[in-house]
Amino acid sequence: NAGVTQTPKFRVLKTGQSMTLLCAQDMNHEYMYWYRQDPGMGLRLIHYSVGEGTTAKGEVPDGYNVSRLKKQNFLLGLESAAPSQTSVYFCASSYSQDSNQPQHFGDGTRLSIL
Amino acid sequence: DAKTTQPPSMDCAEGRAANLPCNHSTISGNEYVYWYRQIHSQGPQYIIHGLKNNETNEMASLIITEDRKSSTLILPHATLRDTAVYYCIVRVVTSYGKLTFGQGTILTVHP
Numbered sequence: 001n002a003g004v005t006q007t008p009k010f011r012v013l014k015t016g017q018s019m020t021l022l023c024a025q026d027m028n029h030e031y032m033y034w035y036r037q038d039p040g041m042g043l044r045l046i047h048y049s050v051g052e053g054t055t056a057k058g059e060v061p062d063g064y065n066v067s068r069l070k071k072q073n074f075l076l077g078l079e080s081a082a083p084s085q086t087s088v089y090f091c092a093s094s095y096s097q098d099s100n101q102p103q104h105f106g107d108g109t110r111l112s113i114l
Numbered sequence: 115d116a117k118t119t120q121p122p123s124m125d126c127a128e129g130r131a132a133n134l135p136c137n138h139s140t141i142s143g144n145e146y147v148y149w150y151r152q153i154h155s156q157g158p159q160y161i162i163h164g165l166k167n168n169e170t171n172e173m174a175s176l177i178i179t180e181d182r183k184s185s186t187l188i189l190p191h192a193t194l195r196d197t198a199v200y201y202c203i204v205r206v207v208t209s210y211g212k213l214t215f216g217q218g219t220i221l222t223v224h225p
Contacts, residue, residue, distance in 0.1 A: 004157075031211060042215040043158070050210060090157050097211035099146045100165075105157035 002026050004106035006091050012112045013081045021076040021109050023091030031094045032074035033058075033103065034066060036087040043090065049074055050097065081113045118202045123220040126196075132189040134219055136202030139183040146205040147178060148213070149187045151198040151221075158201070158215070161187065192223045 004025045013019055023032065030051050035043040045058030049068040063085060065077045074093075078085060088110050092103040119137040126132040138147065148163040162169055162176045164185075169176045175188040189196055201218040205211075 033213075042217065043213075045212070048210050056210065092158075092213075094211055097209060099144070099205045099207050099211070100163075101211070102148065102160040102163060103211065103213055104160055107157045108155075 004091055004093055004104055006089075006106035006109050008109060009107070010110045012114065013078075014114050015081060015083060017081050018077070018079050019081065019111075020078075021089055021091075021111075023074045023076070023093075023106060024072055025074075025091075025093040025104075026072065027093060027095070027104070028071070029093035029095050029104075030071070031097055031103075032068065033092040033094075034064070034074065034076045035090045035092065036060065037090060037108075038087050046076065046089075083113045085111065086113045087111060118204055118216055120200075120202050120216070120219045122217065123222070126189075126192045126221060126223050128194060128223055128225050129191055132187075132192040132196065132221060132223070134187040134189075134200050134202075134221065135184065136186070137184045138202070138204050141182050141204050142207075143182075144207055147176065147182075147185050148203040148205050149174070149176065150201045150203065150215070151196075152201070152218075153195075153198040161200075163205070192221075194223050194225065197221060197223045 033048045034046040047066040052071040092105045094103045095101045149161040150158040164176045178185045199218040
């Protein structure tokens, strides 16, 4: 009963380094999302995808890129990490954008940029 | 976006029902009420959602008032593992399924 799986769970980077966060879902969902969560800020949407091969910007997209080459995977990339990107990153997926379809979340990636 | 108001914190004794209130007086007719919770260091967990009728699943019950301006999440027999931040969200109708989390209610279940 995997649901949404995020890898890695923890990572420490130096400023300027790059990395990719992987999100995988096994529910055949069309929609996938990347959020970041910071103390006192709630969850903020970074990017989302409405289907394989599509991506779109959310509320805070700067400094991030995404790709959805396969329906089940949604990758979040940091090309040149900055300390302001220290955060907990959550991936979510849903069957559709329909308000009657819940989003299901992974357990997060905790990223520290030194 | 319809704004929600929740108490910042609540306490509950283990084994008793936990009733978490939420006000959403500006909700529109086609907007759903969602409840999620976040246990420390984990991702948000979907609990339940509803439009106007009361809903029940294996985790909880959702009671929505007739005018839809408020709702209550009920955990019928709270356990220590139910200690978490509970978020009441009004789901705005958008092209991509926008979900906006507020500050939530910190529920602490005591032995």
